[in-house]
Amino acid sequence: MRKGRAALWAAAIVAYLFLYLPLAIVVVYSFNDSRLNAEWVGFTLDWYRKLAGNDEMISAAINSLAIALVASLVSTALGTMAGVAMHRYRLRLLPVLVLTPIAVPEILMGVALLIFFVLLNFTLGLVSVALAHIAFCIGFVAIVVRARLAGMDESLIEAARDCGATPWQAFRRITLPLIMPGVIAGALMAFTLSIDDFVITFFTAGAGTVTLPLQIYSMIKIAVTPEVNAVSTLLMLLTLVLILVAARLSPSLLRTRPD
Amino acid sequence: MAARAGVNWGKWAVSGPPLAYLIVFFAAPTLIMALASFRTPGDFGGLAPLVAPDGTLDLNLESYARLAESTAYAEVFLKSVIFAIVTTVACLVLAYPLATLIAQSPRKYRDLLLLLVILPFWSNFLIRIYAWMIILGPNAALARGLNGVLALFGVEPVPLLFSSFAVLVCLVYVHLPFMVLPLYANLEKHDRALLDAAQDLGANAWQRFWRITFPLSLPGVYAGAALVFIPALGIFAIPDILGGPNDTLIGNLIKQQFLETRDWPFGSVLSIVLTVAALALAGLAAWIGRRGSAGAARA
Amino acid sequence: MALLDIQGVTRRFGDFTAVDRVSLAIEAGEFFTLLGPSGCGKTTLLRMIAGFDVPDEGRIDLDGADLADRPPERRPVRTVFQSYALFPHMTVEGNIAFPLQMARVPPAEIPAKVAEALEDVRLSGFGRRMPQELSGGQRQRVAIARALVTHPRVLLLDEPLAALDAKLREEMQIELINLQREVDITFVYVTHDQTEALALSHRIAVMNHGRVEQLDEPSRIYGAPATRFVADFIGQCNLLSGPVVARDGGILTFDVPGVGAVRATAAEGQPDARHGTVALRPEKIRLVADPSEAAAPAGPHGRGAPHGGEARAASFGGDPTHNHVRGHVADLLYMGDVTVYRVETPGGARIEALLANSQSGRAKFFEVGDAVEMSWAVDAGHTIAG
Numbered sequence: 048m049r050k051g052r053a054a055l056w057a058a059a060i061v062a063y064l065f066l067y068l069p070l071a072i073v074v075v076y077s078f079n080d081s082r083l084n085a086e087w088v089g090f091t092l093d094w095y096r097k098l099a100g101n102d103e104m105i106s107a108a109i110n111s112l113a114i115a116l117v118a119s120l121v122s123t124a125l126g127t128m129a130g131v132a133m134h135r136y137r138l139r140l141l142p143v144l145v146l147t148p149i150a151v152p153e154i155l156m157g158v159a160l161l162i163f164f165v166l167l168n169f170t171l172g173l174v175s176v177a178l179a180h181i182a183f184c185i186g187f188v189a190i191v192v193r194a195r196l197a198g199m200d201e202s203l204i205e206a207a208r209d210c211g212a213t214p215w216q217a218f219r220r221i222t223l224p225l226i227m228p229g230v231i232a233g234a235l236m237a238f239t240l241s242i243d244d245f246v247i248t249f250f251t252a253g254a255g256t257v258t259l260p261l262q263i264y265s266m267i268k269i270a271v272t273p274e275v276n277a278v279s280t281l282l283m284l285l286t287l288v289l290i291l292v293a294a295r296l297s298p299s300l301l302r303t304r305p306d
Numbered sequence: 307m308a309a310r311a312g313v314n315w316g317k318w319a320v321s322g323p324p325l326a327y328l329i330v331f332f333a334a335p336t337l338i339m340a341l342a343s344f345r346t347p348g349d350f351g352g353l354a355p356l357v358a359p360d361g362t363l364d365l366n367l368e369s370y371a372r373l374a375e376s377t378a379y380a381e382v383f384l385k386s387v388i389f390a391i392v393t394t395v396a397c398l399v400l401a402y403p404l405a406t407l408i409a410q411s412p413r414k415y416r417d418l419l420l421l422l423v424i425l426p427f428w429s430n431f432l433i434r435i436y437a438w439m440i441i442l443g444p445n446a447a448l449a450r451g452l453n454g455v456l457a458l459f460g461v462e463p464v465p466l467l468f469s470s471f472a473v474l475v476c477l478v479y480v481h482l483p484f485m486v487l488p489l490y491a492n493l494e495k496h497d498r499a500l501l502d503a504a505q506d507l508g509a510n511a512w513q514r515f516w517r518i519t520f521p522l523s524l525p526g527v528y529a530g531a532a533l534v535f536i537p538a539l540g541i542f543a544i545p546d547i548l549g550g551p552n553d554t555l556i557g558n559l560i561k562q563q564f565l566e567t568r569d570w571p572f573g574s575v576l577s578i579v580l581t582v583a584a585l586a587l588a589g590l591a592a593w594i595g596r597r598g599s600a601g602a603a604r605a
Numbered sequence: 606m607a608l609l610d611i612q613g614v615t616r617r618f619g620d621f622t623a624v625d626r627v628s629l630a631i632e633a634g635e636f637f638t639l640l641g642p643s644g645c646g647k648t649t650l651l652r653m654i655a656g657f658d659v660p661d662e663g664r665i666d667l668d669g670a671d672l673a674d675r676p677p678e679r680r681p682v683r684t685v686f687q688s689y690a691l692f693p694h695m696t697v698e699g700n701i702a703f704p705l706q707m708a709r710v711p712p713a714e715i716p717a718k719v720a721e722a723l724e725d726v727r728l729s730g731f732g733r734r735m736p737q738e739l740s741g742g743q744r745q746r747v748a749i750a751r752a753l754v755t756h757p758r759v760l761l762l763d764e765p766l767a768a769l770d771a772k773l774r775e776e777m778q779i780e781l782i783n784l785q786r787e788v789d790i791t792f793v794y795v796t797h798d799q800t801e802a803l804a805l806s807h808r809i810a811v812m813n814h815g816r817v818e819q820l821d822e823p824s825r826i827y828g829a830p831a832t833r834f835v836a837d838f839i840g841q842c843n844l845l846s847g848p849v850v851a852r853d854g855g856i857l858t859f860d861v862p863g864v865g866a867v868r869a870t871a872a873e874g875q876p877d878a879r880h881g882t883v884a885l886r887p888e889k890i891r892l893v894a895d896p897s898e899a900a901a902p903a904g905p906h907g908r909g910a911p912h913g914g915e916a917r918a919a920s921f922g923g924d925p926t927h928n929h930v931r932g933h934v935a936d937l938l939y940m941g942d943v944t945v946y947r948v949e950t951p952g953g954a955r956i957e958a959l960l961a962n963s964q965s966g967r968a969k970f971f972e973v974g975d976a977v978e979m980s981w982a983v984d985a986g987h988t989i990a991g
């Protein structure tokens with residue numbers, strides 16, 4: 048038995064190393080005083096300084112943040128409604144439409160939206176990317192909100208009605224405050240999904256618009272440079288904070304992650 | 307709540323806006339793409355007019371026929387399926403001990419251990435690919451060490467980066483948590499008394515695993531397999547960045563049709579075939595899983 | 606006119622009838638209890654009174670006005686939920702203030718009313734706590750305070766004490782009785798615990814399979830059960846059934862299989878029943894050592910042997926006012942204050958008798974196998990027709 052346990056630990060440690068070593072290397076080399084991501088030479092903050100002067104990168108970051116902000120706000124509102132509707136009513140179409148964008152390969156949604164926007168003569172750019180992001184974030188928010196509602200004692204709503212509250216007052220005063228952590232967690236998750244998204248953005252951004260992931264993509268297609276390490280480290284830091292906050296608010300959230 | 311009849315305005319007020327949004331920005335685009343797969347490519351990319359000059363509707367199966375024209379497409383498709391299967395199996399092998407360990411550890415550490423599995427996957431997808439560019443790069447310790455050893459045996463140095471190997475490693479890396487989570491969710495529910503009973507009846511550790519734990523975990527295995535297989539089949543960024551010239555997968559083909567060749571109908575055909583295949587294979591796995599678990603419950 | 610008039614109310618779920626043509630008239634100021642086994646439809650009936658569910662048939666009137674079209678928030682009825690349903694994101698004060706706010710009571714008047722309600726349930730000083738920081742009994746009282754603060758006409762309580770431990774439950778029962786008297790609000794109380802129902806209520810409706818089996822005062826429910834179900838459900842009861850073989854004024858003689866002739870006073874209104882059941886409470890039976898056995902002590906093999914080869918255990922022994930039945934103790938259940946003896950008659954019937962262990966120095970009067978004689982007055986049992 049003890050031998051089996053040791054083997055299990057060994058296998059698990061290998062798996063954890065496999066998960067973390069690559070990311071650790073990215074972070075460590077972002078402070079490395081060498082152009083090559085090959086061996087440790089010495090500590091420097093040069094790459095971060097270079098980043099601060101990189102106008103392309105900064106405008107890509109601003110685009111990403113703007114899109115993520117809009118997409119997370121809108122998808123949180125719509126996703127919360129969807130979560131509430133799916134919890135409260137027996138619906139057929141909405142659950143299908145909410146969940147399929149999560150279930151099908153991402154590339155499908157990317158190309159379908161590309162065709163859609165082009166056929167409508169809709170200029171590809173920040174707006175089309177945000178509209179696309181909202182569409183796939185709604186499902187994630189809805190799932191978190193619905194999980195929160197499912198954990199809520201149904202008799203609280205009845206108690207509120209019993210105390211003289213109308214359905215709307217019961218929702219405003221009881222349901223909404225109680226699902227708020229789920230809503231905020233959903234919003235943070237939508238923000239992270241949007242700022243990280245590559246595939247759908249790739250198809251819906253058009254030629255002129257660049258987001259952070261697109262910028263990173265074009266950089267690593269050309270060459271590996273520690274500047275990418277630096278921007279990656281910052282981005283990882285941002286998502287780490289967002290996700291840890293979201294996970295505190297809604298522990299079930301960590302168990303749903305798309306790609 | 308009180309009235310059981312009449313139009314439910316509240317229901318439409320709440321479900322209407324998200325429903326409308328998803329119809330416009332998900333259902334409609336998907337249907338338009340499905341329709342596009344029956345149309346003719348335009349002279350300068352995009353689509354030829356739906357209504358031809360002579361007034362007939364331009365709908366045909368030519369793009370579907372193209373699939374059969376050349377074995378190249380079948381090869382790409384086959385390669386994608388093989389890569390996805392290899393990824394799924396590798397994820398299973400890596401995830402199983404990890405999920406077991408988490409499920410068996412004391413309750414208070416479980417969430418932390420689980421968090422540690424999931425956290426890397428909330429980091430940007432491209433960063434995770436990029437990390438492997440560094441690790442597998444020609445100047446990195448791994449490649450130099452390996453090629454140093456190979457040189458001792460007089461073997462030519464092999465490139466690690468831009469190879470099928472790199473693509474597979476990264477596919478596994480990116481999809482591992484999708485396997486760990488459902489497996490853990492399943493293993494966590496197992497009743498330890500079953501194993502004790504089996505031991506009491508004389509089963510050794512190996513027998514206990516193959517006769518008890520594994521059959522009972524099959525629903526988790528199939529759920530994880532579906533979650534890994536579907537996205538792995540449609541991936542394009544990983545082969546695009548880490549793969550060699552021969553590592554074109556179906557995702558890359560689709561990207562080509564839309565952004566380079568600009569042949570939308572054929573790109574749509576490929577997307578539809580990809581989606582149908584992914585969902586069908588995952589559905590098949592789930593169906594087998596349900597039968598398997600029903601069988602396990604009977605046994 | 607009754608305050609709450611329930612007329613022929615029926616509620617079906619699919620083919621299943623959860624509440625079946627229930628009619629009840631509940632008076633103002635009454636402590637009224639719905640008692641019945643799990644699944645008999647108590648909660649369903651309560652939810653229809655509160656407005657969370659709608660009857661398929663029948664009507665519910667409050668003060669003579671039909672409630673049908675009024676949603677829960679517009680009924681002067683409050684519910685105390687079994688799970689308490691305290692709002693977890695509000696303080697105790699916030700919870701109690703909620704119905705006042707909904708009723709648009711001027712904000713300036715709210716604190717005083719909240720304080721008064723807290724005082725009523727003896728929780729002054731707990732207003733700033735969150736519900737999670739209270740014990741089960743305290744939460745219960747907050748739920749009651751919240752329900753009472755707007756002085757509803759009717760308070761509905763669905764098994765409010767079910768989650769409390771035995772000792773606390775008893776305390777809360779006394780508090781509920783006092784509270785109901787003080788606030789003078791009609792309580793409709795749901796429970797499946799018969800002792801609770803007997804202790805608390807002015808009147809009890811015993812329900813089974815969605816129907817009301819008996820509606821009566823507690824003493825009548827216990828002492829004069831109208832049906833076999835009620836007799837069996839309320840406390841322990843021996844049910845001695847058989848055909849009526851003799852009739853002597855108001856006294857019927859039943860031929861009970863395994864026991865023999867049993868005499869009992871006829872129930873009102875059913876003088877000419879042909880078949881009946883005597884419901885006999887175990888504590889009504891006097892249990893003594895079998896006098897004939899004591900005179901000629903039987904050896905170990907003689908125990909339990911029928912007397913003189915006769916299979917009949919019952920005899921009047923010339924005593925016109927009592928039944929006498931012989932048997933031996935088949936098993937016994939020592940419960941501290943009392944011991945329950947299950948006596949088997951020579952004919953194979955089993956009758957439960959209960960003795961208080963009040964005599965000093967003795968824990969048990971009899972052992973398993975002892976020959977005993979049971980006797981009870983002819984009017985000790987209650988006769989049920991059919």
Ligand SMILES: Nc1ncnc2c1ncn2[C@@H]1O[C@H](COP(=O)(O)OP(=O)(O)OP(=O)(O)O)[C@@H](O)[C@H]1O
Nearest residue numbers: 618622623641642643644645646647648649650797
């Ligand atoms: N919404 C519903 N749908 C279908 N059946 C229901 C529903 N609500 C109640 N029932 C059924 O109606 C019957 C009565 O239920 P009810 O909750 O009124 O019982 P109860 O007397 O309160 O029991 P308990 O003491 O267990 O609370 C049960 O058999 C229950 O399964």
Ligand SMILES: [Mg+2]
Nearest residue numbers: 647648649763
């Ligand atoms: Mg109930």
